[in-house]
Amino acid sequence: MKPTLALKVSFVAALVATFLLYLFAGRYPRPGFTNPASLFSDETARRIFFSIRLPRALGAILLGAVLGGSGAAFQTIFGNPLVDAGFLGVSQGAAFGAAAALVAGSLPIVKAMLPAFAINAFVSFASFVMALAALGASLALSKRFKFGGQVLRLILAGLAVSAFFSSLLAAVKYVADPLSQLPDIVFWTMGSLTAMGWQRFWTIAPVSLFSLGFLFLMRWRATLLSLDDEVSRSMGLRPEIERAAIAVIAATGVAAVTAACGIVSWIGLVVPQVARIYAGSDGRNSIPLSMAGGAIFALAADGIARTLFPGELPLGIVTALLGAIAFAILLASRSTEMAR
Amino acid sequence: MRELEARRVSFSRQGRGLILADISFKLPAGKKLAILGANGAGKTTLLSLLGGRLSPDTGGVALDGENVGTIAPRSLARKIAFLPQIERLPFNYRVLEFVLMGRAPHIAPLSLPGAPDEAIARSALAELGLAALEALRAGEISGGEFQLVRMARCLAQEAELLLLDEPTSLLDPANAQRVARELAALASKGKTIVFATHDIALARSLADLILVLGNHGALRLGPPAEVLMPDCLGQAFGVEFGMEKVPTAYSGLS
DSSP: OOHHHHHHHHHHHHEEEEEEEHHHEESSSSSSSSOHHHHHHHHHHIIIIIIIIIHHHHHHHHHHHHHHHHHHHHHTTTTTOOOGGGGGGGGHHHHHHHHHEEEEEEEHHHHHHHHHHHHHHHHHHHHHHHHHHHHHHHHHHHHHOOOSSSHHHHHHHHHHHHHHHHHHHHHHHHHHHHHTTTHHHHHHOOOTTTTTHHHHHHHHHHHHHHHHHHHHHTTTHHHHTTTHHHHHHHHHHOOHHHHHHHHHHHHHHHHHHHHHOOOOOOOHHHHHHHHHHHHHOOOOHHHHHHHHHHHHHHHHHHHHHHHHSSSSOOHHHHHHHHHHHHHHHHHSSSSBBBBB | OOHHHHHHHHETTTTTTTEEEEEEEOTTOOOOOEEETTTTTTHHHHHHHHHSSSOOOOEEEEETTTGGSSSSSHHHHHHHEEESSSOOBBOOHHHHHHHHHHGGGGTTOOOOHHHHHHHHHHHHHHTTGGGGGGGSSSSGHHHHHHHHHHHHHHHHOOOSEEEETTTTTOOOHHHHHHHHHHHHHHHHHTOOOEEEEOOOHHHHHHEEEEEEEEBBBBEEEEOOOHHOOOHHHHHHSOOOOOOOOOOOTTTTTO
């Protein structure tokens, strides 16, 4: 029942192997793998390795772990394998915040107030705030709805809030300068780890690690919340409060990484399905393995995004492409964890 | 040992008016009470009131003299286990994982079940003759077995009082009999059992006491031989009842 030791070891080994491959793969001094010896002899190679690839690799691990872990947590607490953090409006809220900040950032008055290096931080901050605002709006709206149970109300509220922020995003795109601002907005919504340096890594690490730690500790509790509310209540849980607490903390982690990296889709949806196939549905196993699997997937996808072509591909394109193919192969070839 | 007492319990719902009025009974520890009534008579509502998940408008429910409405949820879950008529299985959990969830009231929110909890879950499965199923997925076993697995989860909760909503309504006679036998065995070991049903044969064979619900209230309360009379049942179910001998799967239970 428990994932065997071999399964745990294979996930850890795959993570370490992907991490090392990621660190040594690149285009300096020529496309291919960096010779480890050059880290001792070549100052530029050392700088690329420690100042660019290492924080970016760690950022990819955080991004993937947060998206995979929160996806697994959301699917478990809502007893629905087809949800992730995006369905509470977090992604659309983050996208609107970033787009609005990108447009506002080029206004003369804002330019005068903010130094050039602070514009990126301003975009991330606005994105994080709007992601949380969207989450708050979804939760508040779901409490106002007088239709359905808690899960249905949350999904419906998330749909409405997502649509609301999508339309605001479209409005911002419409008024954005098509030559200078619109490409930035489109690029942001495709997701990327290009700007992930040490500073950005340390900005997202505390919130991400807190969210990951909380989800890890609550992984069995999340499993209990997958049962019908009247059952979990009869076991002494307070399902509405506990589900909301897990959803808010999972979504806060997603808001933090999305603010830093843009919208990276499919990891939160696909990775938990794979984890459940290998480790079973119990959150004690599926949530930690989704974190590890998400980290592996994000590392691999970003490795491909930055090395396959001379110019970088946006990460979101690669995750969606790989995710869609993996999804199709998985569902066609393996039995899933869906029940009666 | 748990003694359950309902004192003049009344309950109404907005839009539906009065559902239950003035329900009173006392059930000694280790006894089995059947709540018998037609669809919509308020059986499930009464179970919810007894389990502290609903609060009565007037009156009260006491477990060993303590008002269930004032007991904290986790503490209450260690005293009372509840089995709803049906439940959704959201993921295809393995049987042991599913039964282990019954340990929730004994485990702090940020903790995990340990080896002693797994041992208790295994012994709950063994008690119901389900030990061989523990590694199977809950979606792969039969409906009757799944019903017993859900009961095993209640047993793993280690509560003295079991509230069961229509425990045999979806089962064929063989599985219904198996569930009924296990309930009788549990009561003989000291569990207090309250079950809602519209299966008259089950109530007659299994229960020590039967509470017949009619329109909003108790029509009659007493041992099966006193309660199961054509006039009372006719009033409860709205059809005429005669007395005939028919085969039953529950003979020799109580």
